Amino acid sequence: MKFGLRHIRYFIAVAEELHFRRAAERLGIAQPALSRAIRYLEKELGVDLFVRSNRSVAITAAGQTFFDGCLTIVNSVAHVVENTRRVNQGQIGVLRIGYTDTAISGVLPGQLKAFQDQQPGVVLQPHHDVTNTQLQKLDQGVLDFGFVTGPINRSGYEQCPVQSERFVCVVYEAHPLAARKSIRMEEISGEDFVHGSSKDWQQFYSYLFPLCRRSGFEPRIVQEAYNTAGILGLVASGMGVTILTDNVRNSIVPGLVILDFEDVDENLQTMAVWRSDVMSGSKKLFVGFLRDDPLELS
Amino acid sequence: MKFGLRHIRYFIAVAEELHFRRAAERLGIAQPALSRAIRYLEKELGVDLFVRSNRSVAITAAGQTFFDGCLTIVNSVAHVVENTRRVNQGQIGVLRIGYTDTAISGVLPGQLKAFQDQQPGVVLQPHHDVTNTQLQKLDQGVLDFGFVTGPINRSGYEQCPVQSERFVCVVYEAHPLAARKSIRMEEISGEDFVHGSSKDWQQFYSYLFPLCRRSGFEPRIVQEAYNTAGILGLVASGMGVTILTDNVRNSIVPGLVILDFEDVDENLQTMAVWRSDVMSGSKKLFVGFLRDDPLELS
DNA sequence: AATAATTGATGCTAAAAGGGTATCATGAAA
DNA sequence: TTTCATGATACCCTTTTAGCATCAATTATT
Known part of the structure; x- marks a missing residue:
């Protein structure tokens, strides 16, 4: 022929x-x-x-x-x-996107939907993983984007803030502080703490512990859970208090009271991260979308 | 592009x-x-x-x-x-093939099957039509091959004999001649005849009538049917006798007796005919097949 | 650190493919 | 018969494509 x-x-x-x-x-x-x-x-x-x-x-x-x-x-x-x-x-393609508990309970679902509306030909494949796992998968090329906690510091990567949330204290209704609207950090220095497992919530701790230390104490963790829902359950049952972020208000559990901190200005940052080397069309589009979208503050 | x-x-x-x-x-x-x-x-x-x-x-x-x-x-x-x-x-293609009553009750089915076995990629589309209709359809290009009665004489056409059958006389069991094995044509000159409709069986008549005339009579047709099965039915019911070809022995109807003629040597020829101008691959193959295949005498 | 080796890109020339104009041969129509 | 329309052919020019030598950049080797 x-x-x-x-x-x-x-x-x-x-x-x-x-x-x-x-x-x-x-x-x-x-x-x-x-x-x-x-x-x-x-x-x-x-x-x-x-x-x-x-x-x-x-x-x-x-x-x-x-x-x-x-x-x-x-x-x-x-x-x-x-x-x-x-x-x-990029009008057609696949984007493999990692997300954390925190990211998915915040603005991420809305953002993904907004992008999907703009680019119906792009298939989004979400993968639930903690920050460290996501970074590993990005290295391996298994993920295209990560939605992780905190700014990361790696060469060959770019990032972009997508969410910034205030820390809040969650206590059970019968707790002495439950009547308050807001508290100072030092007021809970003596409390029993419920929190996420130290391995998976490592990135969160790297935010939280310095905050506690600044107020002069090391949180005494008496119970660990594997996700936000688990933590809230333990708090509601009176095991202790916890520190999470503002968006727990999106998932109200009866028996819980949420208190703002008067003396904590630092927020928990959720960042979109991606490797800057491999750039498919869909990836470029998504980066453009992330950068154009104004940062939504919670 | x-x-x-x-x-x-x-x-x-x-x-x-x-x-x-x-x-x-x-x-x-x-x-x-x-x-x-x-x-x-x-x-x-x-x-x-x-x-x-x-x-x-x-x-x-x-x-x-x-x-x-x-x-x-x-x-x-x-x-x-x-x-x-x-x-x-020609290994792939469609052949539209016309056939007469006489052809289909003789060697045609076997021939088509043999060709089909040789060339499984060729789709054969059989169409039942009397000789004249087939010739018209060949002219119009609606048929590729006709299997018709008698040699035809048209320019632009080729033909090839495929079948040659002796004439036989068919009578009902109660008929005086029913005890005989064979007869002479003149013995039935006075009989009532059953036969096919004059329009559709025109070509058959063009064989039959000269034979009768040679024996000195014009057949008196008292009843017409539209196909072989109809004719045999009328004969069996005692309406009259008929002259058909040898292959009626393939479709035995109770109550009938089939008699050879002692004095008729001419046979009914069935010919394959096709236009010699348009020659698709499948058509060439089929022509080759018809010519190679030895004429089967019934 | 210096050198050799390997890779894809570039510049130049030759060959091949492809296209245009004029013309031919043939068969249908007038 | 003449005329006309059609596809084929001949000849020449343009464009495309390939080959060769070479370059620039990077890696492997010493």
Whole structure:
């Protein structure tokens, strides 16, 4: 098969017009060139595609078969080109996105939905993982984006803040502080603390512990849970108090009271992070989206 | 889209090797030519298909999409070429075949089956029609082959004998001649005859009437039916006798007796006929089959 | 650190493919 | 018969494509 798409396009024109001169006109070439191209095609195939009497052109059965195939081929080519361009521009693609407990209970769902609305051709694959696991998967190329806690400091990565939440104290209704609207950090220095497992909540602790130390105490953790819901459950049952972020207000559990801190100005940052080297079209689009979207403060 | 199949083949080689020199080797061209061809392709598409660092080549997401598409395209092309060649050689195709009552009750079914076994890719479309209708449809190009009664005499047509049957006389059991094995034509000159409708059985009559006249009588037709089964039914009910061909022995009806003629040597010829101008591959194959196949005498 | 080796890109030239104009041969229509 | 329209052919020019030598950049080796 030494013919090209050109021959196929020429052949289609002749097959549709059944007239070499008109077909040549349509193609914007001279008639002899077309005649030769078709002859060449027939020679290559070893098949007579047309029966030319001097006054008319008829297509053979084999020619008809070839014609049908040619239509599917040019369609196929156009389709492939179109798709390739769309993938290049990111309108089609897959984004594997990691998220933390904190991220998913905040603005992330809304952001993903907003992006999905803008780019319906991009498939978003969310993966629930803690910050460290997400960073590992980004290294391995298993994730395209991470939504993690705290600014990270790695070469070859870029990041962008997506969420900033105040810390709050969560106590059970019967607790002495439950009547208050807001408290100071030092007031809970003596409390029993419920919190996330030290391994998975490492990044959160790296925020929290310095805050406690600044107020002069080390939190005494008496119970650990594996996720936010678990922590809130333990607090509600009177095991102790906990420090979480503002967005626990989105998931109200009866029996709990949420108190602001008067003396804590630092917020928990959730960052979108991604490798700056590999940049698919969809990834570029998502980065643009993250940067254009104004930071929503909770 | 100004690129050709050549670019696609080149691209596939590079995408599979991820190495320009090796890909060029595989294609049997020099490396610079390949580099330029791919660059051209990328420019035409407006898409980077590969990321070339000086030491390695990686395919982009868009490139991967294009690659997948390219595989389907070259497959499609190969498939279309293959099919076209097969149609050209007649291994694939449609043959519209007309047949008469007489033909279908004789050797035709066996012949069609034999051809079908040789050429399983050819679709045979049988159409039941009397001789005249078949000839009309052949003129219109609606049929490719006719299996008709008697040699025909038309310019632009070819024909080939496929069946030759002796005439027989069919009488009911109670008939005086029923005890005989064979008779002479003149013995039934006074009988009542049952036969096919004069319009549709015209060709048969053109055989039969001269035979009767040669024996000195004109058959007195008292009842007409539209097909062989109808005729036999009327004979069995004692309406009269009829003259048919030998192959009525294939469809035995109780109450009937079949008698050979002692003095009739002429046979009823069934001919395959076709237009000699339009010759598709399948048609050529079928003609070859008809000519090679020895004439089966019943 | 210096050198060798390998990779894809570039510049130049030759060959091949493709196209245009004029013209021919043929069969249908007038 | 003449005229007309059609596809094929001949000849020449343009564009495309390939090959060769070489470059620039990076990696591997010493």
